[in-house]
Amino acid sequence: MAIPREQPTDVSVRQFVADSGMITRGLRQGHAYTLTLNGEPLARMVPIRRRRAVPREEVFAVFATAPAVDADELRADLDRVVGQDLDDPYEGTGL
Secondary structure (H helix, E strand, O other): OOOOOOOOEEEEHHHHHHOHHHHHHHHHOOOOEEEEEOOEEEEEEOOOOOOOOOOHHHHHHHHHOOOOOOHHHHHHHHHHHOOOOOOOOOOOOOO
16 A cells, blocks of 8 residues: 555544545545544545556566476376366266
């Protein structure tokens, strides 16, 4: 979860209850809030940042440490485990 860089806006519990829609819209826009009770900080509300794509450099860094895959060895392993005969899944069911 990424924490926004801006200073959170203080919001009292009473204000939050009265206008939670405004706070929710602000969160969706990336604003952070500090919920207060009697002027004392109670909780921080920060938007959850979800990435839609992973930067290419991060992907390359992850795969740089991945083990090499031998295609022939993988195919042989799959042939050993997975049967090559096709069966009719409906045979004997009356369908």
